[in-house]
Amino acid sequence: xxxxxxxxxxxxxxxxxxxxxxxxxxxxxxxxxxxxxxxxxxxxxxxxxxxxxxxxxxxxxxxxxxxxxxxxxxxxxxxxxxxxxxxxxxxxxxxxxxxxxxxxxxxxxxxxxxxxxxxxxxxxxxxxxxxxxxxxxxxxxxxxx
Numbered sequence: 001x002x003x004x005x006x007x008x009x010x011x012x013x014x015x016x017x018x019x020x021x022x023x024x025x026x027x028x029x030x031x032x033x034x035x036x037x038x039x040x041x042x043x044x045x046x047x048x049x050x051x052x053x054x055x056x057x058x059x060x061x062x063x064x065x066x067x068x069x070x071x072x073x074x075x076x077x078x079x080x081x082x083x084x085x086x087x088x089x090x091x092x093x094x095x096x097x098x099x100x101x102x103x104x105x106x107x108x109x110x111x112x113x114x115x116x117x118x119x120x121x122x123x124x125x126x127x128x129x130x131x132x133x134x135x136x137x138x139x140x141x142x143x144x145x
Contacts, residue, residue: 007045011132015039015089022128027118038075038092038116043132046082050134053080059119061126074128075116076107078139092116107141
């Protein structure tokens with residue numbers, strides 16, 4: 001079926017409820033071994049000319065200890081090939097995923113470590129924003145030292 005341009009570029013997760021609730025095992029307070037597992041994500045209708053995708057997940061209501069509301073980055077994923085249509089549950093932190101996932105890199109979250117770090121459940125009412133960017137070039141993550 002040919003696209004007429006009316007199809008919306010969108011990101012979804014089959015595990016996040018229609019009310020937008022993130023299940024407990026994707027948080028840093030999951031029970032038992034199911035804790036801090038990255039959620040499954042799928043996307044559709046990439047814009048023409050997309051060469052790579054980048055994902056940023058932030059808590060956009062995180063209060064700074066001194067008062068103002070700041071964003072808190074939970075996950076950064078870059079250089080996702082446009083042929084990849086989803087990231088499976090638990091993708092984050094896997095050593096050397098080959099095949100269609102080869103070349104994908106995870107950047108540092110606000111804990112200064114690479115990979116997914118889910119929100120605390122105590123942050124009820126906090127909005128966790130998942131943004132997928134369609135880019136026209138690869139992203140090069142630099143080393144800070």
